[in-house]
Every structure is written in structure tokens, then in C-alpha cells.
Amino acid sequence: MAVTLDTPLTQFPGIGEARGKKLEKLGLTRCGQLLTYYPRYYEDRRTIYSIRSAPLGQKVCVSAMAAEQPRLSRVRKGLELVKLRAVDHAGSLSITFFNQSYIQRAIRAGEEYIFYGTVEEQGGRRSMVNPVFERVGKQSLTGCIVPIYPLTAGISNPLLASLTRLALSCAGSMPETLPQAVRMDHQLAQVEFSYQNIHFPQSFEDLELARRRLIFEELFYLSAGLAMLKTRRGTQAGHKIPLRPAEEFLARLPFSPTQAQLRVMEEIGRDLSSGAPMNRLVQGDVGSGKTVVAAYAAWLAAGAGCQAAMMAPTEVLAEQHYRSLAPLLEPAGIRVALLTGSLAPSAKRAVQQSVAAGEVDFVIGTQALIAKKVAFARLALMITDEQHRFGVAQRAALAAKSGPPGAPSPHVLVMSATPIPRTLALIIYGDLDVSVIDQLPPGRTPVETYVVGEDKRQRMYGFVRTLAGQGRQAYIICPAVEDDPEREGGGDLKSVSTYAQVLSQEVFPDLRLGVLHGKMRPKEKEGVMAAFAAGEIQVLVSTTVVEVGVDVPNAALIIVENAERFGLSQLHQLRGRVGRGSHRSYCVLMTATRSPDAMARLKTLASTNDGFQISQEDLKLRGPGDFFGQRQHGLPQLALADLAGDMRLLQEAQQSAQRLLMADPTLSQPENRPVREQVCRLFAETPDIFN
């Protein structure tokens, strides 16, 4: 059958409506999409063994002749066995298939087959269960490197492989979108070769060539897109904010800033006064003191008669910033306001009105800030805290809020505590300049971290009481809000509601406990956080709503229940809630897990306080998709590039894209049109890239 890139898969042999629907679930409706539906991994089935020489306990190909016609037996209702004996010159192999009665007719006595499966041996007799098999000479699944695809129910790997084989007949018509010069410079394989070999490589060397080209391509378009975003901002006019002596600001702080904080403040000052819009990421591990750096920027902006806004990912965090920054800035004559979704409608309207009228200089809030209704009189600085929670698109939405039409674009400052591996930072923040606060305020002692099993639970409770006796406070973090027996592992999961009850009635009747979770009403949440900050609550039983940014320096202990349920970076964030003051601080990871992998993960955390090392490890273990949860980074989805491992290639692609854009900033020369199209496709969800 002849196919083109556009042939609907329902016209492929063996694909009816039902299977078509299932393929659709995988995002596959047309022939061309099969080509970019990449294998997850490959099985090397090239070596073919004789029965005696086959290694035991791993999947291998064995060549043998069916010595008899398969026999079908029904052991009991719902269990059918097909058995046969296969032989070669020196050995005998007994093969069993479960519930695949058609095999009785699919295998014929006297024919040679390759069986792919695990050979077991008992009492000198060799056997195999449920092997994949093919006639010798007609092989496509054995004797070669076999691609293993992500599947869905009703779509088997051999089916997908055979569809892809057919689709590859038109791989030659996939357009070459990479400019010739780029391909030459970086020694990249051709399109057709790459698609052939990403699916059915003859050797792992060929596979590597194919992967290299396709990954480069992805990263190249991504880099080009981000670089264009950056250039676009760079050519716009920004508010020119004059510098003022920083001492005036610093004198208001209850501490002296670290060298790293000073350096970053200076970088920000330079940006703000340059006349071009700032696009800066401030990255610093938890507790490095990013908030005052942001406050400094807001102070500069307000001093120049402009407005600044700061967006935080949760209400708890927005309120905390408001509580700490208002007292710092208001005495300097700066009018600070809080705008969150949970304000009473009338209060919200009042804040919106004063923002629009220019009666507020610095507004702190949640995503409520980017609502259409919010208009600024003269917004000059947009700060987002814990930026990894927001996407590229939200950032763009913010930057678009410049005030009246024709006004200069606001400066953008994003702050992230998530120590993002360099690789990923290059990608996500490819359109930003980066400042790093690589120093913690003095007097901090690293948090001591322990992985603790159920047998030590009583001791752990004792420890909470000891610390409380010394005047310290503690967090106890649970993975769930309410009990839910339906949830996987639900019975064993600690939930805030029930656990807090048990704790307050049976374990700590003498301590003041508080409860905090995302399902509470905003006013309640605010009350609890304020009480905890004021020391009225000694032990706060909470979900991960305290994960980012919450700052209560007197808290010296954080206990995480069911710790194995959390990602490493998340645990590191949680741990960052303590060790923020001068007290010796502790993080206790409670777990009943028996999995050696889970234990090893948790031990990583106990062995280092270095956020970068932890995130690198996390990325390796969980992959970049999970790293930020559901695509929270707001970047286009990458099919192939493994952001943890492809650092060198990323740099190459980035430099190459920059060179191309230098020569043709809008990608409008005919030979670069295909690149432009690819970039547009990749950034389809961020359509303003070319405006």
C-alpha cells in the first residue's frame, strides 16, 4: 500500500474505526505523526542463541524448530494453555502460552522459528512462557534492534511497529527544515536517515546519529523561539528608572545584606536605569534572601513615581510578602496593597480602583493580578516570585500589562528558589538574564536531615515535645487533606484532618496545634498562618501549601509523613521552611517504604543540602516532565530531548540558533522560512512570539 504523510491511519491495513480511536488516544491520526511518535527505548534482539547456549533469566532470542503441533488444553474456566516442544541440534525447549489459543494454528510442526522470551531451567529442562515468535527469514521483531513504543490498551507494540514501518516508506517526503549550513556545521544526519533510524536502527551507532539530529532540531527551534522572545523585548523601550543611593534602602533592613544580595541588587539597578526593559531571573536556593532583593527593585521603581507589582503562586505566600514588605516600605512613603482572589468583592474592587488611579505604588498578589479587570496607571516593574510555577505564557501576559497603550514595556523580574539544573535553566530562561544569589545569610546552620522508620515514631513525637519545650515550632506535613480509602495506598496515607485530630487528642494534648490545607477558606488560612508566624501555634499540621516561600524563622523542625510520596526537589523545598533562623534545625522524613529505590532517594536528601545537586538527581530519577509537574514551566513539549543529558547539544543548538538570528533576526529570508514555521509550530501556545 502506498501512503503519504497525510494518509489517515484508518486507511492503514487492519485499522478499523475501533483501533483508529485507540490510536487517536496516542495522538496518532495521520501517517506522518507515526514518524514523530518516538520509541521510549530499544531492545537489542540481534543475538540469536541456540537452546543450550541461551543465558537464563533475561529476554533472549532462541532459534528452534517446532517439534510438534501445539496442544491446547483448558485447565479450568478462563485458563487455556497452548504447549509445544521446540528443538535444535542439541537441545529441547518446552514452550507454554497462556490464553492465546490462536497459537495452536499459528505455529506449525517442522517449521523453524525465532522465539523471544526468558529461558528458565529446572532440573536440566529448559522452558519459556509467552514468547514473541516469528518464522525464520520473515523476521521484523527478532534478530534486530526493536523499538519499544509508549502504548495504550488495545494497541500492541508489534502493531505500532508495523504501522511505523509502513509509514516510513514516505519518510523521504518529510521536509528538511534545518538550513543546510546548520546541518553541515554540526554534522547532523539527514531527515530521512534520521526517521528511519530513530525507529529501526541497524546499529546503536546509527541510532545515535539519528537521535542527535532530531534532538538538535528540537532544541534549535526552542532556542530560536526563546531568543526571538528576548530580542523582541530588547528592542522595546523600557521605563528609565533613575538610581538612588542604596544605603537609604539598606538602612531600613533589620540585617546587613550578603555580598551576593548586594551584587544582584546592583545588577537589577543597572537594568532598571538602562532604558531597555529588564528581563531578569534571580535564582537562589531556599532561604538565600530573594525577597529583599525584590523589595529593593520595587523601592527604586516607586521612588521614580512608577508602580510595581509582585505575583506569588499562593495566597499564603502573597500574604506573607505583604506582611513583611508593607512595614518595610510604607515608612519610606510607598503605598503597598494586597490583591488576592479571596478578597471580598468590594475590597477587591477598591484595590483595583486605587491601582488604576495610581494611588497604590506597590501591589502584591496572586494570579488575580493578571486578571483582565486589573489595569495599572503606570506599571513599570513586574515581579514574579517562585517563577517555576508560572509559564512563559503567564509571564508574557504580565509583561503586556504596561498601562496605557504606547507606554513603555514594564521591567520583568522573576525569582525562583527551585534550584533548576543549569541545563533546564538555559531552556526555560533562555529569554532571561540570570542573577544567582549563591550565598546564604550568615549564622545559618545546615538543616540536619534524618530518614526515620515507623519503629521510631514515638521517639520522633518525643523530639517534637522537647523542641517545643525550648520554645521552637514545628511543621508536620501530610500528603493528603482528607482520608480517602479509594486512593491508591489511601489507607496508609496520613491525611491532615484525621492525623491532626489524633495528634491533638492523643499525642500532643498539651501543645497548641494548628491545621492548614488548601481546601480551607482563605480567611481561615490567613488566620492560621498569622498565628503560626506569631508563635501562637506550636505545631502546624499541614499539606504542602507551605512548600514554597513560607518564612517563620522560629520553626526548627519539619516532619514529612509518607516522605516517599514526594519528589526530591519538593522535599528540599519543604526542608527550606526550617533553618531560616539561627536555631539548630531538623528535617525528619518519615517513611514505611520497603523499596530500596525510594530509600536511596530519601538518603540523597539526608546526605546533602545542596539544592542544585538535589534537583539534578531529581531530574535524573523522574525526568524533566515530572520535574515541574504538569508542564508548569509553560514550555512547548519536547518529544526527544532529555534535558538532563543533552547539555552539550543544547549549547550547540543555542549558539547555532543565535548565529542564525544574528544574520536574519525575523527569519524572513527564503531559506529560513521553514525554520520560522517550525518555531511558530512549537510555540503555538505562545502565539505572540512574532508580534
Ligand code: ADP
Ligand atoms: P527566599 O530566598 O527563600 O525567598 P527569603 O527572602 O524569604 O528567602 O529570606 C529568608 C529569611 O532570611 C527571611 O527571614 C529574611 O528576612 C532573612 N534574610 C534575608 N536576607 C538576610 C541577610 N542578609 N541577613 C540575615 N537575614 C536575612
Ligand code: MG
Ligand atoms: Mg521566597
